[in-house]
Amino acid sequence: MxxxxxxxxxxxxxxxxxxxxxxxxxxxxxxxxxxxxxxxxxxxxxxxxxxxxxxxxxxxxxxxxxxxxxxxISIRVFEPRQRVLLYNSRLKFFFRKLKSRWSKSFVVTRASPYGHVEIQEENSDRKFTVNGQRLKHYLGGEINC
Incomplete structure (x- = not known):
């Protein structure tokens, strides 16, 4: 048409x-x-x-x-006390080629069946809720931030 x-x-x-x-x-x-x-x-x-x-x-x-x-859309299941990486979509300071958009590791405190996950920084008590699609499982090793 x-x-x-x-x-x-x-x-x-x-x-x-x-x-x-x-x-x-x-x-x-x-x-x-x-x-x-x-x-x-x-x-x-x-x-x-x-x-x-x-x-x-x-x-x-x-x-x-x-x-x-x-x-x-990949289905990711998160469990409490699991380590994850958070995708930072607002990173605009450096070129994408030079800097990873995955930030430091966090610990899952609570996971909802509807897709939102509550995470906490490892060294502090600061908790916040994010969409599960912005997280990926952290398998260990060094993170180049």
């Missing part, structure tokens, strides 16, 4: 084609108002059909996009 087709209910034509079509329509209808009214009702019905088909196409596209998006 082209936007022009959605708005006007027909395919876009060049001005020469439209002029010829208008001349043909005047000659064909011979300025009969009843026939013109019937033709206009048919055009309005066709426009409704175009809009309905565009709505259905958009709905199918959104469903397919959602399936592809949901396929890419």
């Amino acid at each position: 082209f936007p022009y087709q959605l708005v006007y209910g027909k395919v876009c034509h060049l001005p020469v084609e439209l002029e010829h079509k208008a001349y043909w329509a005047i000659r064909y209808l011979n300025l009969d108002s009843e026939a013109a009214g019937i033709k206009r009702m048919l055009q309005l019905n066709k426009l409704d059909e175009f809009r309905y088909s565009a709505y259905e196409n958009a709905k199918l596209y959104k469903e397919k996009t959602k399936l592809l998006h949901d396929k890419k």
Whole structure:
């Protein structure tokens, strides 16, 4: 569906084609108002059909996009007292190539089945809740922050 087709209910034509079509329509209808009214009702019905088909196409596209998006989401299960790394999306000081966006390790204090996880810094009592998609399991080793 082209936007022009959605708005006007027909395919876009060049001005020469439209002029010829208008001349043909005047000659064909011979300025009969009843026939013109019937033709206009048919055009309005066709426009409704175009809009309905565009709505259905958009709905199918959104469903397919959602399936592809949901396929890419990895399911991560976190347990209390487990060590995790937090993704820092606001890191803008350095180039991405030079600095890791995964910050220091945290300890999970509480995990919800709905996706939010409460974490705590290892050396302090500061706790905060984050989305589980921003965390990944920490397997140990050195972190280059």
